[in-house]
Amino acid sequence: MRKTFKLEDLDCANCAAKMEHSIKKIDGVxxxxxxxxxxxxxxxxxxxxxxxxxxxxxxxxKKIEPDMVVVH
Incomplete structure (x- = not known):
């Protein structure tokens, strides 16, 4: 299943890259x-x-960017 979510208060391009890298390591992704x-x-x-x-x-x-919210 493929879905797109809005991210609120994502303040840092480097943090976005770290998140992407970490998410790809999750089992099932x-x-x-x-x-x-x-x-x-x-x-x-x-x-x-x-x-x-x-x-x-x-x-x-949340570990990488505590103030960010994933809208779903």
Whole structure:
């Protein structure tokens, strides 16, 4: 399943790159793109566990950029 999410308060291009790298390591993630310019996250992950994977993605992002919000 592939979905796109809006990112609010993503303040740093380097942080976006770190998030993308970390998200791609999560089990069940096929591909992920974090765009600082468009403030969006494109996530392609296992359909059966998509919600659990998304929760893990949000946790990873909060560690890197605590003030950022993933709108879903």
């Amino acid at each position: 096929n591909d992920a793109t974090v765009s600082f310019m468009t403030q969006k996250l494109a996530l392609d992950a296992d359909d059966a566990r998509f919600d659990a994977i998304l929760d893990e993605v949000v946790r990873v992002c």
